[in-house]
Amino acid sequence: MKAVVCRQFGLAHTELAEVDAPGMRADAIRIRVQSAGVSFANLLVLEGKHQNRWEPPFTPGTEVAGVVVECGAATSLFKPGDRVVAGVRIGGFAEEVVAPESTVFALPEAVDYDAAVQFPTIYATAYGALKWRAALAQGETLLVHGAAGGSGLAAIEIGKMLGARVIATAGDAAKLDAARRHGADIAINYRDVSFRDAVLRETSQRGADVIFDPVGGDTFNESLRCIAPDGRIIPMGFAGGTIPQIPANLVLVKNVSVIGIYWGYYMGWGRQAPPPAMAGRVRAAFQEMLEWAAAGKLRPETYASFPLERFRDALNTITERKVIGRVALHPAPTSAR
Structure with a gap:
């Protein structure tokens, strides 16, 4: 699959490459990524300056929306073909991502993929x-x-x-x-x-x-x-x-x-795990927010969207400080969206 890969810290050392698809896990959902959120935090991660630091090589991106293509044996909430939105710790700027089922949420038909990627964070x-x-x-x-x-x-x-x-x-x-x-x-x-x-x-x-x-x-x-x-x-x-x-x-x-x-603490990304009851509370919060969005009560605004190969343009748009709303990347070809 194609993915954005940071070889060394800094946007100059980041490229689009062919990589192996991520391995599957029993508790996970494989998603064909239709849209990935682009943010200032992504730039900090690429520079090694974010609180969540990853050592190169890695693929940035923490907010994705797309279609389920595979479900792990220990999952029960989704099936292939479902529209979903997910928060991931890393790896979102790619054609596919594997996310724990606990951070994957059902996406109503009325909410488009670019709007959806604004919800995980x-x-x-x-x-x-x-x-x-x-x-x-x-x-x-x-x-x-x-x-x-x-x-x-x-x-x-x-x-x-x-x-x-x-x-x-x-x-x-x-x-x-x-x-x-x-x-x-x-x-x-x-x-x-x-x-x-x-x-x-x-x-x-x-x-x-x-x-x-x-x-x-x-x-x-x-x-x-x-x-x-x-x-x-x-x-x-x-x-x-x-x-x-x-x-x-x-x-x-x-x-x-x-x-x-x-928010990463509630998603299970902190140094300490949240209490077990938090998983249900988080899922209920996403259900409420996405219902509001489907009803037109929340209206995420997309400033611009770019194909995956133009990830540099997408990130540079953030640095101009003119963005109203968010910027999105489209890993999937237009015909697949």
Whole structure:
């Protein structure tokens, strides 16, 4: 099969190659990949800078959607021909991938493959962060930074499904329009005004109840100054390039909770395994999210898609920081899609 292979760290040492198909396991599902998600995290993995580090040679990619072609002897949920979406630890930029059945989920016909690949990490993280970890309640105010990226748009939509009023920040008109299109009630251009002042003004000086921050750095620091008492802030990424140092005095005096979220733990990719009951909870979460998507209540946005051989173009598109939503790769020929 064809796959993208990183021979040494760095995109320059990554190529499309013919490789052996991955070996099958009793607890696994073999998937013909129709679409694979492309993200900034993929670039970090290729550079050896991600928290989940792999030694070359390896095939990047953690989010796939496609068709089941083989089921392991110990599996029971799927059959060949089923449409599925899956999270994998590695190997997604390929024509086939083998995933444990525990991280494979049924894909409704109404959800296309490019939309589907946003669920294993992006939408799932927003869901876990806002519903499970922050317990975002109906009527609360949610502030979403980096609002036009895949993570931001997912957080806006999940926030609206949970009944929140959503304030979004972004850096240009097109991104602000995207935030509004996906449900943001208020959109703030942080280049034109202080988002801190704007959030306080829009909340009658109370501040946001929950803040979803994939940016970090100064954005995180200013967020702590426009968070409501008993507020929850979720530092779920550092796209700004700086990991903030949390000022404990502000956390203390404002009754603020700083909440971590690593979705990979719930998928079984952490250093410690989640409790057995978590598997059912994760599957129920995917079922709910994909039902929302099939009903048109969640609308993942695809900025661009590329055939597998143009993986460099796909990854370079990410570095331009103009992407609204996500980028996808298509390992399967168009005739097979």
